[in-house]
Amino acid sequence: MKTRTFRRLSRLALGLVLGLPATANTVTFSGFTWNSFYGPENLTVDGSGDLHVPTTSNTYGAAATTLAADTASLFGTYTDGGPGVEPGQEVWVLAVSGDQEFEAAVGAFGNFDNTVNVAYWYILTSGVMTSSNFVEFPRTAGDHTAGFNLLANGDLEFLYDGSVELTTTPADFAIPDLQTGLLTAGGTTEGQDGVFNSFTTGVPEPRAGALAGLGLVALLAAGWKRSERPS
Numbered sequence: 001m002k003t004r005t006f007r008r009l010s011r012l013a014l015g016l017v018l019g020l021p022a023t024a025n026t027v028t029f030s031g032f033t034w035n036s037f038y039g040p041e042n043l044t045v046d047g048s049g050d051l052h053v054p055t056t057s058n059t060y061g062a063a064a065t066t067l068a069a070d071t072a073s074l075f076g077t078y079t080d081g082g083p084g085v086e087p088g089q090e091v092w093v094l095a096v097s098g099d100q101e102f103e104a105a106v107g108a109f110g111n112f113d114n115t116v117n118v119a120y121w122y123i124l125t126s127g128v129m130t131s132s133n134f135v136e137f138p139r140t141a142g143d144h145t146a147g148f149n150l151l152a153n154g155d156l157e158f159l160y161d162g163s164v165e166l167t168t169t170p171a172d173f174a175i176p177d178l179q180t181g182l183l184t185a186g187g188t189t190e191g192q193d194g195v196f197n198s199f200t201t202g203v204p205e206p207r208a209g210a211l212a213g214l215g216l217v218a219l220l221a222a223g224w225k226r227s228e229r230p231s
Contacts, residue, residue: 025041025042025043026043027043027044027045027051027063028045029045029049029051029063029196029199030049030051030198030199030200032065032181032199033065033066034051034063034064034065034183035063035064035065036061036062036063036064037061037062037063037064037182037184038056038058038060038061038062039056040056040057041053041054041056041061041062041063042054043063049197050195050196050197051063051183051195051196051199052193052194052195053183053184053185053193053194053195053196054185054190054191054192054193054194055087055185055186055187055189055190055191055192055193055194056190057190059186059187059188059189059190059192060184060185060186060187061087061184061185061186061192061194062092062182062183062184062185063182063183063184064180064181064182065180065181065182065199066179066180067178067179067180067181067201068201069177071150071177071178071201071202072149072150072151072178072202072203073147073148073149073150073178073201073202073203074091074093074147074148074178074181074199074200074201075091075145075146075147075148075159075199075200075201076089076091076145076146076147076181076183076196076198076199077143077144077145077146077196077197077198077199078143078144078146078183078194078195078196078197079142079143079144079195079197080108080139080140080141080142080143080144081141082139082140082141082142083114083115083116083139083140083141084114084115085114085141086114086186086187086188086192087185087186087187087192087193087194088107088108088109088114088139088185088186088187088194089107089108089146089183089184089185089194089195089196090105090106090107090108090109090146090183090184090185090186091105091106091107091146091147091148091181091182091183091184092104092105092181092182092183092184093105093148093175093178093179093180093181093182094179094180094182095175095176095177095178095179095180096179097176099125099126100123100124100125101123101124102121102123102173102174102175102176103121103122103123103124104119104120104121104148104156104158104168104173104175105118105119105120105121105184106118106119106146106147106148106158106159106160106165107146107160107184108139108186109186114139115139116136116137116138116139117136117137117138117139117160117165118134118135118136118137119134119135119137119158119160119165119166120132120133120134120135120166121133121134121156121158121166121168121173123173131172131173133166133168133172133173134166135165135166137160137165143197144160144161145159145160145161145162146159146160146161147159148178150175150177150178153170154169154170154174155167155168155169155170156168156173156175178201181199181201183196183199
């Protein structure tokens with residue numbers, strides 16, 4: 001398993017259980033209610049409907065929303081400035097089960113290595129990181145969609161622009177469900193704005209390969225029915 005020192009987004013499982021800090025501010029974005037995760041972030045929504053997440057004094061910023069119990073996917077969209085541009089935007093999902101906290105992210109590091117994208121996860125047990133893994137993939141300028149599909153078998157897909165960059169199984173990352181969605185900004189100074197264009201949740205999105213497979217099955221079925229017709 002790969003190892004690397006990641007920034008810890010959360011305030012540990014206890015912080016999530018106790019709730020958001022008293023100084024959190026609230027905005028509505030894409031039909032969801034968002035709260036500042038660390039507390040000092042002044043979340044705003046501009047005239048175009050985009051969410052602005054500023055970095056705080058710890059160089060991170062995050063907006064958090066509580067997800068519906070049946071949420072099986074979540075995706076955020078944003079415009080990335082490309083390699084070397086700060087802050088880097090990421091989409092996160094968190095869940096707490098007993099003394100364990102499950103955290104996963106897709107997007108640009110921003111404050112560690114701002115030249116790449118990363119899909120990564122880790123597990124905290126009683127506040128101590130007990131397991132983690134990651135993959136790196138190219139960061140490019142432009143409009144992007146990042147997020148997750150939680151499949152019926154417990155696998156978690158990390159998606160970026162429709163491509164699966166990483167898949168976990170319950171054997172290594174047994175996230176029970178998708179509880180909290182976060183849109184984050186990671187930079188090197190306070191006050192850097194991470195801008196997000198939209199956020200959606202729902203059922204796992206079918207990908208092009210899966211759709212093609214379904215189409216092939218339908219064609220084969222149609223051909224079988226035609227072959228059964230009397231001549």
